[in-house]
Amino acid sequence: MARPTSPRRPIFNANRLLAxxxxxxxxxxxxxxxxxxxxxxxxxxxxxFTLDHFAELAGLPHILRSTLTGLAAGLVTTSIAVxxxxxxxxxxxGSPIFSRVQHMVSPLLAVPHAAAAFxxxxxxxxxxxVLRLVSxxxxxxxxxxxxxxxxxxxxxxxxxxxxxxxxPFLFLVALAACPQLPLRQSRQLTAALxxxxxxxxxxxxxxxxxxxxxxxxxxxxxxxxxxxxxxIVLGPQLPTTLPVRIARWASDPELxxxxxxxxxxxxxxxxxxxxxxxxxxxxxxxxxxxxxxxSSGRRFRxxxxxxxxxxxxxxxxxxxxxxxxxxxxxxxxxGFWPFPDALPASVTPRTWLRTLPLLGAALGTTITLALxxxxxxxxxxxxxxxxxxxxxxxxxxxxYKSLYLPLLLPEISFVFGLQILIAAAGFKPAFASVxxxxxxxxxxxxxxxxxxxxxxxxxxxxxxxxxxGKSSLRILLTVRLPMLFRACLTAFAVGxxxxxxxxxxxxxxxxxRLTTIATETVALSSGGDRRVIGVYALVQAFLPFLAFLVxxxxxxxxxxxxxxxxx
Amino acid sequence: MQEIAEANSSAxxxxxxxxxxxxxxxxxxxxxxxxxxxxxxxxxxxxxSGSGKSTLLAYVGGFLDPAFDASGRVLIGDEDITxxxxxxxxxxxxxxxxxxxxxxxxxxxxxxxxxxxxxxHKARRELAEAAxxxxxxxxxxxxxxxxxxxxxxxxxxLQRVLVSAPRFLLLDEPFSKLDAALRQQTRELVxxxxxxxxLPTILVTHDSAxxxxxxxxxxxxxxxxxx
Numbered sequence: 001m002a003r004p005t006s007p008r009r010p011i012f013n014a015n016r017l018l019a020x021x022x023x024x025x026x027x028x029x030x031x032x033x034x035x036x037x038x039x040x041x042x043x044x045x046x047x048x049f050t051l052d053h054f055a056e057l058a059g060l061p062h063i064l065r066s067t068l069t070g071l072a073a074g075l076v077t078t079s080i081a082v083x084x085x086x087x088x089x090x091x092x093x094g095s096p097i098f099s100r101v102q103h104m105v106s107p108l109l110a111v112p113h114a115a116a117a118f119x120x121x122x123x124x125x126x127x128x129x130v131l132r133l134v135s136x137x138x139x140x141x142x143x144x145x146x147x148x149x150x151x152x153x154x155x156x157x158x159x160x161x162x163x164x165x166x167x168p169f170l171f172l173v174a175l176a177a178c179p180q181l182p183l184r185q186s187r188q189l190t191a192a193l194x195x196x197x198x199x200x201x202x203x204x205x206x207x208x209x210x211x212x213x214x215x216x217x218x219x220x221x222x223x224x225x226x227x228x229x230x231x232i233v234l235g236p237q238l239p240t241t242l243p244v245r246i247a248r249w250a251s252d253p254e255l256x257x258x259x260x261x262x263x264x265x266x267x268x269x270x271x272x273x274x275x276x277x278x279x280x281x282x283x284x285x286x287x288x289x290x291x292x293x294x295s296s297g298r299r300f301r302x303x304x305x306x307x308x309x310x311x312x313x314x315x316x317x318x319x320x321x322x323x324x325x326x327x328x329x330x331x332x333x334x335g336f337w338p339f340p341d342a343l344p345a346s347v348t349p350r351t352w353l354r355t356l357p358l359l360g361a362a363l364g365t366t367i368t369l370a371l372x373x374x375x376x377x378x379x380x381x382x383x384x385x386x387x388x389x390x391x392x393x394x395x396x397x398x399x400y401k402s403l404y405l406p407l408l409l410p411e412i413s414f415v416f417g418l419q420i421l422i423a424a425a426g427f428k429p430a431f432a433s434v435x436x437x438x439x440x441x442x443x444x445x446x447x448x449x450x451x452x453x454x455x456x457x458x459x460x461x462x463x464x465x466x467x468x469g470k471s472s473l474r475i476l477l478t479v480r481l482p483m484l485f486r487a488c489l490t491a492f493a494v495g496x497x498x499x500x501x502x503x504x505x506x507x508x509x510x511x512x513r514l515t516t517i518a519t520e521t522v523a524l525s526s527g528g529d530r531r532v533i534g535v536y537a538l539v540q541a542f543l544p545f546l547a548f549l550v551x552x553x554x555x556x557x558x559x560x561x562x563x564x565x566x567x
Numbered sequence: 568m569q570e571i572a573e574a575n576s577s578a579x580x581x582x583x584x585x586x587x588x589x590x591x592x593x594x595x596x597x598x599x600x601x602x603x604x605x606x607x608x609x610x611x612x613x614x615x616s617g618s619g620k621s622t623l624l625a626y627v628g629g630f631l632d633p634a635f636d637a638s639g640r641v642l643i644g645d646e647d648i649t650x651x652x653x654x655x656x657x658x659x660x661x662x663x664x665x666x667x668x669x670x671x672x673x674x675x676x677x678x679x680x681x682x683x684x685x686x687x688h689k690a691r692r693e694l695a696e697a698a699x700x701x702x703x704x705x706x707x708x709x710x711x712x713x714x715x716x717x718x719x720x721x722x723x724x725l726q727r728v729l730v731s732a733p734r735f736l737l738l739d740e741p742f743s744k745l746d747a748a749l750r751q752q753t754r755e756l757v758x759x760x761x762x763x764x765x766l767p768t769i770l771v772t773h774d775s776a777x778x779x780x781x782x783x784x785x786x787x788x789x790x791x792x793x794x
Contacts, residue, residue: 460662463630466653467660468680468731475654478679482670563713564669 014387018447019402021380025418025440026405030269032417032424036262043424044255053263062239070241071271073155074225075278077162082217084163084313085170089209090201091307094183101311102175104318108168110493110544111321112501114521117161117233118537119324121150122331122530124157127339129327135340144339150234158235162227164317166220170213171314176452177212181205198307199300202290218276219407225275226268226410229503229518233525242268243412250416250508261416269413325541332534351531359517359539366500366516367543369431373438374495377446378488384447385454386476403444411441411504419508429511437505446495453487485558485565489551497544517543580606580765581644583627583735588639590622590631597622597635598788604735604767609758609781612771614788620771624737627769628660629653643734659733659766661741661757665720667712673699673723674708680731698726702756718749725757729764736761736768742777754780 035041039050057063092098108116123129127144135141150157183205190200210217231241239245246268249261331337335346406414415437422433457480465475481488503518510519521536559565582605589599597619604610614620625631627641630653640649648656667676677695685691692708699707702722712720721741728736741757742750758781761768770781778785 458664458666459630460660460664460666461668463628463653464660464662464666464728465679466630467628467656467658467728467733469654469657469682471654479668483668485670559670561672562670562711564711 014384015402017387018384019405022402022405022440022443025436026409026414028421029414029417030409032419032421033262033265033269033413034417036259036420037266039259041258041262041420041424043420044258046259053259054267056260057263057267063242066239066242066245067267067271069153069155069236069239070231070243071225071275073158073162073231073235073241074221074223074227074275075282077159077166077224078217078221078279079282080159081163081166081170081220084167084310085174086202086206086210087198087306087310088171088314089174089178090198090206091303091310093178093201094187097311101314102171105168105171105314107545107548108165108318108321109172110497110548111165111325112497112518112540112544113165113227114229114233114501114503114518115325115328115537115541116165116321117230118521118525118533119321119328119541120157120161120164121233121324122327122534123320123324124149124160129323129342132340132342141340151237153236155236155241158227158231158241161230161234162224164321165230166224167314167317170216170220173213173216174209177209180212181208194299194301196300196303198303199293199298203294206290207287215401215404215408218279219404221275221279222272222408222410225272226412228412229522232522242271243410246412246416247504247507250412250419251512258420262420265410265413265416268410272410272413325538328534328537328541330534331530332538334531334534351535355532355535359520359536362515362517362520363539365431365514366518369435369438369506369516370496370499370543370547372435373442373499374446374492376435376439377443377495378450378492380443381447381450381491382476382481382488385450386480403447406440407444415505415508419511422509429509429513431514434506434510434514437509438499438502441502441505442495442498445498446491449491449494450484450487453484457483486551486555489554490548493544493547493551496547500540500543580767581646581734582606583767583769584640584642585627586640586642588623588626588641589637590619590626591636592634600786600788601639602784602786604769604783606765606767607762609761609768609770609783611778611781611783611785612769612788613773613775613778613785614771615773618788620788621739624660624739624769624771627735628658628737629656657732657734659728659731659736661724661728661736661738663740663742663744665712665717665724667715667720667723667727669713671712672708673704673710673712673715676712676723676727677730680727682732694730698730699723702726717745718753721745721749721753722756725753725760729760733766736766738768738770738772740772740774740777741770743772743774758782 036044036046037053039046039048039053088101092101111119121128125131125144126147126149131139131141131144150161186204187197187200190204191197193200195203226243228243228247231244235241235244242264246261246264249257249264252258252261330344332351333347333349334344335348335350337344418437419429422429427433461479461483462475465479466472470478500516501518502516503522506514506516507519510516517536517540521533521540524533524536556566582603584603585601587599587601590597600612600623602610612620612623622631622635626635626637629648629651631637640647642648667673668679671679674692674695677698678691681691681694685694696705696708699705702725704719704722704726707715707719707723712723715723738757742754745753754777768781768783770777772778
């Protein structure tokens with residue numbers, strides 16, 4: 001049997017390697033959380049297994065409320081985000097409006113969570129832009145009202161903030177799954193049978209589409225239930241959601257709070273499991289409804305209003321965040337700006353001049369971390385994809401799924417454990433350990449971003465090169481990588497942006513000794529000067545855009561004499 | 568072409584032999600054949616799409632998907648290359664698309680293909696320039712392949728394969744995407760060059776005009792059946 005070019009059976013299957021790279025630290029982190037939760041942490045004098053820390057946790061004021069608001073906010077966010085994306089796909093996939101909204105929403109993905117949260121906060125706060133626009137004419141307010149917005153106790157602002165970021169993510173994942181659907185045929189078939197666009201899509205295509213995006217939906221659920229940075233900016237205070245409280249205990253100078261943090265991190269893990277179980281119930285219910293709908297034969301021909309609403313909701317996500325960023329920018333240069341003036345009385349560079357020198361060190365750390373994490377992740381991704389061949393990356397093997405491992409567990413539950421392990425092993429929190437944590441979160445996104453273009457490259461180019469006698473490494477370096485240059489840069493930019501936005505891993509692993517723009521920005525949220533927040537949030541939002549700009553311009557410059565390489 | 572063939576050929580041309588080749592997919596026999604292709608001879612394998620002709624080329628070239636089972640031997644002269652990796656077979660392939668590497672210049676594409684044993688920047692460049700001149704593309708060395716016409720691209724692709732000094736040629740419906748006038752012209756050029764270089768060649772096609780033009784033996788295979 002001749003199988004000369006199939007790569008020699010690797011000793012290490014690339015999928016298993018990936019599962020190891022991502023799985024080992026995640027599981028170690030969970031273990032590092034588990035033991036202290038039951039009282040075992042020799043470094044802090046905990047040698048005895050006990051349930052005391054759980055008892056202490058249960059006795060804390062408002063602990064149930066903290067737990068439930070986080071859980072509810074996550075479930076509501078996920079339901080609404082899936083609904084918006086689902087209805088929008090159903091109503092518009094394949095239409096011209098679709099690509100217009102797509103261009104509007106895609107850049108949103110690059111905006112770091114914290115910056116987007118501040119953008120929203122600056123719009124909706126009692127002294128925010130929206131109320132200024134309509135005051136005092138329509139509201140009669142000459143002073144900002146005493147509303148608890150953002151940080152409302154029900155978590156509505158938190159939900160809104162999460163939705164603006166999770167909708168673009170789910171949308172782009174769904175978009176990537178779209179080519180595998182028989183879109184046009186199904187549309188024609190269901191239209192011929194008299195179904196509306198929405199119901200036709202839901203009946204014929206939604207189940208297949210949902211299967212493809214399901215892991216991403218769970219990632220959204222886990223993220224929303226466990227989010228820290230957005231919840232600090234937009235979420236309820238007194239009590240804050242559980243993950244925020246855990247983050248505070250975990251970075252408490254009083255080291256004994258670590259035991260409490262561990263117990264709470266375990267509780268958070270249980271919350272995530274509960275959220276997943278609830279979501280699976282919601283899925284069942286949805287399936288049942290869809291089956292009912294299908295067999296009822298109802299056509300739902302007049303669905304225009306619902307479709308329009310979904311398009312507006314999609315657009316609103318983009319408009320809110322970008323308008324909010326503009327307001328952030330305005331604040332950063334605002335002179336005197338009393339309520340209810342819609343615009344500042346004067347514009348001054350003073351805040352920037354004052355803040356930039358302070359920001360320098362954190363900016364340097366942030367960029368260095370992001371460059372290293374993205375480069376390492378890109379190298380790993382190339383290595384794994386090369387090792388796997390085009391086939392493996394397409395498969396649904398266990399390795400490919402292990403990509404989602406760091407995204408399907410609450411960050412706080414294993415990153416905190418890693419922090420404890422690192423300390424227990426006697427390492428000082430330093431650049432290298434924070435970099436390792438960033439790498440863990442950056443790699444999945446880089447790999448996801450590169451896998452599709454890697455698969456789509458015409459294999460015949462490499463066959464021709466093999467015919468010329470080139471080794472597989474030579475072919476990788478001279479054929480595949482140059483042809484995927486743009487895709488590699490995009491994957492790099494994705495990784496860079498993820499690193500820029502990482503808050504919790506930086507905070508916990510860096511143990512406060514390594515500050516980045518993300519940690520500084522979020523730290524400003526309590527009582528920070530609006531003008532300074534404007535500067536930090538803008539800088540944070542600007543960095544990913546810079547990366548994507550470079551990714552799109554570099555091929556133009558490097559290949560200015562090669563037309564096929566510029567598009 | 569002569570000069571290039573001579574500058575490059577590793578040894579005198581040898582025949583290509585397929586001995587009891589049988590390819591199966593999931594237990595079902597796709598095709599079975601034995602043939603010897605002499606130097607300068609073009610064996611045409613004809614069959615409708617789905618008949619496994621391209622699978623045959625993948626097997627001979629060493630690119631067969633592991634999903635297939637294959638048995639039999641492939642020989643160059645009396646050297647058995649069945650177990651050899653594709654990048655040690657010295658196989659020249661032309662597909663229906665020219666597949667010029669978009670990040671390289673026209674000349675860069677040729678330099679990429681010229682064997683390592685041609686040493687020295689100057690010698691390699693001269694060889695590439697000469698190959699372009701032969702197909703009326705003198706002065707195209709620095710051009711972006713994307714700016715070439717379909718016929719010009721096809722000619723660059725042909726010369727790229729020939730300067731790589733292959734031991735045999737595989738043609739996978741290489742003319743099917745060219746328009747009628749260009750097809751005739753390109754066909755003649757490719758066949759005459761292959762013969763002049765003394766290469767044993769296998770052509771798979773569903774166009775009987777290709778088979779006629781090749782002027783060699785023709786094997787017809789039916790869809791999914793044994794021959």
